[in-house]
Amino acid sequence: MGSRLTPTMVRLTTILLTLLFAPQAPFAAADIRRPSPSADEPPVDTPEEESAEKAGDKEDSKKDEKKKKVEEDRYFALHGGSVHTVTGGVLQGMTILAKNGKIVEINREVDIPEKAEVLDARKYHVYPGLVAAASGSIFGGGEPDDTTNVYSLEMSLGLAGGITTALAGNTAAKLTYGSVDDMIVRRNVFKTLRYATSSPNERRKLREKFDKVRQYLRDLEDFEEKKKTDPDAEPPKKDWIKGEFKTCLDLLQHKAKAKMDALTAQQILGACELAETYGIDIVVIGAVEGWTVPSRMARAGLSAVVTPRRRWPEDDTLNRPTGSSIESPATLYRAGVPIAVVPQTSAITTWGLAGRDLMHLNMEAAFAVRGGLTDEEAIRTITIDAARLLGIDHRVGSIELGKDADFIVTDGDLLHYMTLVQWSVVNGRIVYDKQKDTLFDHIRPDGDLNAPPPNDYWPRSLGAAK
Amino acid sequence: MVAFKPIHRQRRLVRALQASLPAVALVTLLRTPGPALGADDLNGEPSYVVVMTGTDYEPGVVVIEDGKITAIGKDLEYPAAAKVVRAPQQTVMPGFVLARSRFGLRGYSRSGVNGDQKAADEVYLDEIDWRELLEAGVTTISYVPDGKGVTGSAAIFRTGGGEENRLLKDDAFLHVAPNWSSGGKKTLRDALSKAAQEIEKVEKARKEWEEKQEAAKKKKVQEANKEKPKDEEKDGEEKGGTWRRSSAGNRENGKEEKPAEKNSDKKKSEPEAFKPPKIDPKYQPLVDLIEKKEGASMMVELDDASDLLHLDDVLEAYDELAHFLFFKPRLERFGSERARFGYRFEYLRSDFYHVVDRLGKRKARVVLSPLVHNLPDTTFRYNLMAELVRAGCEVSVVPRRDSRSELQRLRARLAELVRAGLDKDKALESLSLAPARAVGMGDRLGSLEKEKDADLVFFDGDPLDPHSRIERVMILGETVWEAD
Numbered sequence: 001m002g003s004r005l006t007p008t009m010v011r012l013t014t015i016l017l018t019l020l021f022a023p024q025a026p027f028a029a030a031d032i033r034r035p036s037p038s039a040d041e042p043p044v045d046t047p048e049e050e051s052a053e054k055a056g057d058k059e060d061s062k063k064d065e066k067k068k069k070v071e072e073d074r075y076f077a078l079h080g081g082s083v084h085t086v087t088g089g090v091l092q093g094m095t096i097l098a099k100n101g102k103i104v105e106i107n108r109e110v111d112i113p114e115k116a117e118v119l120d121a122r123k124y125h126v127y128p129g130l131v132a133a134a135s136g137s138i139f140g141g142g143e144p145d146d147t148t149n150v151y152s153l154e155m156s157l158g159l160a161g162g163i164t165t166a167l168a169g170n171t172a173a174k175l176t177y178g179s180v181d182d183m184i185v186r187r188n189v190f191k192t193l194r195y196a197t198s199s200p201n202e203r204r205k206l207r208e209k210f211d212k213v214r215q216y217l218r219d220l221e222d223f224e225e226k227k228k229t230d231p232d233a234e235p236p237k238k239d240w241i242k243g244e245f246k247t248c249l250d251l252l253q254h255k256a257k258a259k260m261d262a263l264t265a266q267q268i269l270g271a272c273e274l275a276e277t278y279g280i281d282i283v284v285i286g287a288v289e290g291w292t293v294p295s296r297m298a299r300a301g302l303s304a305v306v307t308p309r310r311r312w313p314e315d316d317t318l319n320r321p322t323g324s325s326i327e328s329p330a331t332l333y334r335a336g337v338p339i340a341v342v343p344q345t346s347a348i349t350t351w352g353l354a355g356r357d358l359m360h361l362n363m364e365a366a367f368a369v370r371g372g373l374t375d376e377e378a379i380r381t382i383t384i385d386a387a388r389l390l391g392i393d394h395r396v397g398s399i400e401l402g403k404d405a406d407f408i409v410t411d412g413d414l415l416h417y418m419t420l421v422q423w424s425v426v427n428g429r430i431v432y433d434k435q436k437d438t439l440f441d442h443i444r445p446d447g448d449l450n451a452p453p454p455n456d457y458w459p460r461s462l463g464a465a466k
Numbered sequence: 467m468v469a470f471k472p473i474h475r476q477r478r479l480v481r482a483l484q485a486s487l488p489a490v491a492l493v494t495l496l497r498t499p500g501p502a503l504g505a506d507d508l509n510g511e512p513s514y515v516v517v518m519t520g521t522d523y524e525p526g527v528v529v530i531e532d533g534k535i536t537a538i539g540k541d542l543e544y545p546a547a548a549k550v551v552r553a554p555q556q557t558v559m560p561g562f563v564l565a566r567s568r569f570g571l572r573g574y575s576r577s578g579v580n581g582d583q584k585a586a587d588e589v590y591l592d593e594i595d596w597r598e599l600l601e602a603g604v605t606t607i608s609y610v611p612d613g614k615g616v617t618g619s620a621a622i623f624r625t626g627g628g629e630e631n632r633l634l635k636d637d638a639f640l641h642v643a644p645n646w647s648s649g650g651k652k653t654l655r656d657a658l659s660k661a662a663q664e665i666e667k668v669e670k671a672r673k674e675w676e677e678k679q680e681a682a683k684k685k686k687v688q689e690a691n692k693e694k695p696k697d698e699e700k701d702g703e704e705k706g707g708t709w710r711r712s713s714a715g716n717r718e719n720g721k722e723e724k725p726a727e728k729n730s731d732k733k734k735s736e737p738e739a740f741k742p743p744k745i746d747p748k749y750q751p752l753v754d755l756i757e758k759k760e761g762a763s764m765m766v767e768l769d770d771a772s773d774l775l776h777l778d779d780v781l782e783a784y785d786e787l788a789h790f791l792f793f794k795p796r797l798e799r800f801g802s803e804r805a806r807f808g809y810r811f812e813y814l815r816s817d818f819y820h821v822v823d824r825l826g827k828r829k830a831r832v833v834l835s836p837l838v839h840n841l842p843d844t845t846f847r848y849n850l851m852a853e854l855v856r857a858g859c860e861v862s863v864v865p866r867r868d869s870r871s872e873l874q875r876l877r878a879r880l881a882e883l884v885r886a887g888l889d890k891d892k893a894l895e896s897l898s899l900a901p902a903r904a905v906g907m908g909d910r911l912g913s914l915e916k917e918k919d920a921d922l923v924f925f926d927g928d929p930l931d932p933h934s935r936i937e938r939v940m941i942l943g944e945t946v947w948e949a950d
Contacts, residue, residue, distance in 0.1 A: 145779075146651040149772040151820050153842065178820065180775045 074100050075116035076405055076428035080126040084414070086376075086383050086398040093122070098405030101182060101427035106401060119430060121409040124422060127379070128399050129164025129406035130361050131386040133305045133340040135173075136347025138166055138358075144173035145183045154348040159424040159432035160439050161348075161359035162414070164406040165387070165396045170259070172390045174406070175424075177431035185392045190259035190283065191247045195274055196267035197260070203270065206244075210278050213241065213248040257281040257303075257391070265289040265320065272300035283389060288312050291328035292321045294335035303338040303389050308367040309356065310344055329381065330372030340386035341365050341378075366415040375415055515914065516559035516894060516929070528558065530920040533942030538914055551945070553924050556937055559894065560913050561605025561921035562876075565833045565901035566620075566641075566765060566792050568612060569868040570594035576613030577645065579657045582747040583618025585609040586636045591629055595870075599625040600939050600947035602873040603897075605921040606634065608905045610641040610765065615653050617641045619751060620765070622905055624921075626939070626946030638905050639790075640751040643767035651776045658784065661752035664745045675740045755787050761906055763788040765833070769796065771820040790831035790904045793818060793850075795866050798840070813840040814866075818850055826857025831904045835866040836880045836896070851896075852888040861892070862901035881930040894929060 076098040083091040083106070097105040097112060112118065137154045140147025148168075149155070155175050158166065165174050165185060170192065172185040195206055219236035226233040241249055250256050262271045262284040272293075275282045284290075287304040289312075290297060297304065306329050314323035325331070332339050343364040345357040355363060365378040373381070387397030395404050405428035412419040420440055424432035434440050515526030515538070529537040529544045537544075571588050589609055599607060604625055611618035619637040644650025745753055754762040766789055768774055774791070781787055798815040816839035825832065832854055839850045854861050863880060865872035876897075884893050902912025910919050920943040927934030939947040 141648045142652070146649065146776070147647055149647070149770050150775060151770065151772050151817050178775075180772075180779050 073113075074428060075113045076101075076425070077110065077112045077116045077118045078126065078407060078409075078425070079118070079120045079122050080409075081122050081124050083126045083399060084128075084379070085400065086128055086379060087400060088398070096126070096399065096405070096407070098428040101405050101429075103399065103401055103403055103405050106399070117428075117430070119409070119423060119425070121423065124409045124411055125414065126399070127162070127408050127410065127414050128383050128397055128403075129408055129424065129426065130162045130382045131340075131384075131390065131392075131397055132158075132163045132166040132342060132346075132358060132361055132382070133386050133389060134342045134346030134358065135163075135166030135168045136345075136349075136358065138163075138175060138348060139168035139173060143184075143187075144168040144171055145180055148173075148180070148183070150176060150178055150180055156432060156437060156439060157348045157359055159426075160421055160434070160437070162362055162408040162410070162421045162424065163358065164408065164424060164426045165392070166358075167390060172392045174396075174426050175431065176426055176429075179429070182427050185395055186390070188256055189390050189392070191251055191256045193247070193251075193258045193260045193282075195258075195260050196262035196270045196284070207274070207277075209244055210248050210252070210274075213245055213252055214278065216241065216249075217252060251280040252278060254281065257283050259283050259285060261285050263288045265292045265322070268293055268297060268302070271302060272296050275300040275302060286310075287332070288324045288328070289322060290337070291325045291331040294331050294337060297332065298336040303340075304332055305340050305342055305389070306332065307342060307344050308364060308371050326367065326371040328371065329368040333373060333377060333381070338385055338389055339381055340389045341368055341381040362414050362419070363417060366417070369415060375413075379414060516557060526558070528914060528920070528922070530943040533920055533944070535914060535916055535918050535920050537916065551938075553938070555926065557925045557927065557929060557934075558914075558922050559925070559929055560898040560911070561923050561939065561941065562603045562897045563606040563608070563862075563901040563905070563907070563911055564599075564604055564864050565608050565790075565862045565904045566610055566864050567607050567868055568609065569599065569607060569873075571609065571612070571868075573612050576611075576617065577615045578653065579616045579660075579748050580611070580613065580618050581616050581640065581657075581749055581751040583611045583613075584621060584636065585611045585619065585641070586621035586633060588612075589621065589623060591632060596625045597947065598870045598873060601936065602870075602876060603923040603936050603939060604873065605923070605939060605941050606902070606907070606911055608638060608901075614643050614645045614650065616657050616748075616752065617643055620905070622907060624941055627941040627944055631942065634910075635905075635907065637751070638907075640755065640762070640764040641767075642764050644773075646769050646773040646776060651780060654777075655780045657749065657752055658756070658780065660746075661749045661756055662784075664749055664753050665756060668742050668745065671743050672740060675738075678738075756784060758785075758788070763790065763906055765790055765792055765904075767792045767794050768818075769794050771817045774818075774821045774824065790833065791825075792864075793832060793834040795835040795837070798842075814838075815840055815842050816848070816850055817842050819848055819853065822850075822853045822857050825854060825859050829858050829860065831860045831862070831900070833862045833864055833901070833904060836863040836876065836883050836893075837866065838882065838886060849883055849886045849888060851883050852886065855889055855892045860900045860903065861896050862904050863896045864901075877930060878932045881932060884930055890930065897929075 078096045078098075080094050080096060081092070083094045083096065085091060085106075091106070093108060094106055095108065095110040095112070096103060097107075097110045097116070135158075138148075138152075138158045140149065155177050158175050159177060163175060165172060167173075167189065170190045171187045172189050173183050174185060176183045193206070195203055198206075216236055216238065223233055223235050251258050258280055260271060260282060262268045263286040268284060268287060268290055271282050271284050274280070276299075281301060281303075283303045283305060284297075285305045287297075287306050288310055290304055290306065308326055308329050310324050312322075312324035329339055329341060341361070341364050343356055343358055343360055347358055349357045361382050365382045368381060369375055369378045384393055384397035387393040387395075396406055397403075399407065405425060407423075407425045408421050409423040409425075410419050410421055420434060420443060421432065422434045423430055515523040515528065523538070523540055526538065526540060527542045527544075528535055529542055529548075570593065571585075576583070586609070588611065606622060607625055608620050608622045610620045618641060620639050620641050621633065622635040622638045624632050624634055642654065644654045751762070751764075755764055764787065766777055768777070768791055781789070793816070796815050798813055814835070814837045818839075819841070834851060834854075836851055838847045840846065841848055851861050851863075863876065865876050866879075880888075880893050880896070884890050899908070899912035902908050902910075911921060912918075914922070920940060922938075922940040923929075923936055924938040924940075925934045926937050935949060936947075937949045938945055
């Protein structure tokens, strides 16, 4: 009796753990860095506040509420071996309990409701679901919740690669295999800008647009002041703020981040200049020569989506460091530039070089380790840091109380090339099971090629095995 | 040879069809058993009558009067003047119904919401080779408008008989074929919400009108109180109370009927009839669907299993809209396009096995092509139709393509599915009764029952035996096609 934890103790431990998992906990390296813009501007972050901007979102959330009321509570419990929380170290032998797709308890002893779906992963490693800042071919062409084939092979492969959340266009969406519910994490994550890679003339035109909108915002401030003394003051006209002007306005008001391609040092410096002039948040995609200007990028508050294995030759004609470097991610990270790692082919494909498509997100992060990141930091670049870059770190990216129940269960260290994902869990539902899917079932950890197939060997659900 | 005689000339024709086989009963449909037929009439060798709803007869007799089946069973009495069609050693079953087709129609692309379009407008009777349908045993065909999105209303045609009887039902159901992979879901969702708005618009106008009427009534009462009662009496005498009734009727119906106006002086005091604001004709079928108008239904085309989830996501906001599903056959190719020999395989892909249970749970009506499907990206074969039937769905079949060859292969393909585990009765049902029910004609077509249309197909053997061929096709009791 003495060794068992009483309910009160369990509750106390839960509270302690809650404190431990408070967002800004350990890992000094991440906290020294400039806080990401999403943390600064609460209006962008939470769906409740964001909904004011978009009526469609509001309807969505209303519908969700309605749905949840009808359905009874859904529990999911995971008996973990090593639970890599990412933000709170590695916990051994923990059980994670999720209610309706949200983590409600992480503890050694958890009262599991009878109806809960239980996954015993005591021999395995548990990581938060990976977050990919790219998602070619997983989702459909338009809005992910409208056009995605949720039974597609690509989605299964993505889950087999450990990805549970990905960026589709400018929407952060989940790989909810077999369901179209609760797919969207956040819409309008980015506003796509063409600046760094465009011609000087085009760049000037865009800057002029920014100037015009900035002037409007200043006029608006003046008007607010004037109104106090002069009731007849007229507000500045705003009917012209459409299209690209609207984009500029959203960026200047920090309602979204700008996403732009910038590969060479020159292009990156162009992006830096824009960010510094107008105080907007820019995420550069590529940043191949970022390692040559890391401190400048950090000062301008740029974030970057990088590919460690990208190869560019040096350019001898230029009197400056050029070309790619495997150390680029580590250099940027140390300089305080928030980074997310994606593979070179940002889609689930078989046409490129094997091992370089989106399925191998963890391997790409492992190459960042080769460039100088620690294992923990490398894992951050494909989980919590990537989530923060997308402004969705309040929901995904780490295993914490109150966050979404998105996990992957692996048979080894995530950064090891032999490691395979055994189960993927999204919103507290098992959406990928290696033993039950045909994809990697033939790969047996013990190397026994003649091992008998599992009892419910495919095509079990099809009635053919009768 | 083929009798395309207009039926109206033989209105009074009474026919008896003699056929037969194993029988338990179908007692409810029978007339009181009369005296046995003359020995002469029963000399025919045993034949078989497939009834669909109940137990089959061998030998069987179908009595047809004015194109309707009036009796069916063994040993029936019929008028001596009846024309007797004998079908020894033959099997008779209800004519085939195609729940969805564009046979013989030209294709055109149209997208968005076009609820005002009608398939009936596309059908020119003399442009379609009806014999190709008849020789495959098809007696009823349901044409849908082409295109993507909400494409319009389907029309049901008979494949033979007099031209004035060809169009069986116009506006049979709404055809919806969203382009699921690129924004089709949004189109459908927006179309439905627009239709709901139209309904709200009408309701709002009606409410306003009612309020106005109330106000006018009050005013009138007040005025009447002020004025002398003398005038009122006069009023009542003149009109004789007729206009009061008609106006009350208008209020009830809410229609634009003009009240009987005899006296122009009284026009002002009469209540104005409610004029409902016009509903956009493009959305009218959707409005009917939401308002649960009798017979309103829609056919939704699905490309993948995932589309069903998206469809349910859209329909969730509405109270059980009547609908049935069409699984679009999707051809997939392995190997090189150019390969003349060696590896080039065509197969039908389908991942609907994911949603079989979901469909079974709600007893969905499904229209599909009777083919053994391959699981996506594999060579694993899967009898989708058998699984759907097992799960409790009502499945109808249509040919894979609208071509003569596919029409003729329909039975053989179905037979293959039966060999692979599909229930035989359900297979036969999927040709006649299930599609008839799906398109809303279950009370008239699809089975051999009293009061149903006498659309019959005669086989010289088992309908699913690839060797058996169609001997005769009857529509409304008229032979419209006969084998050479």
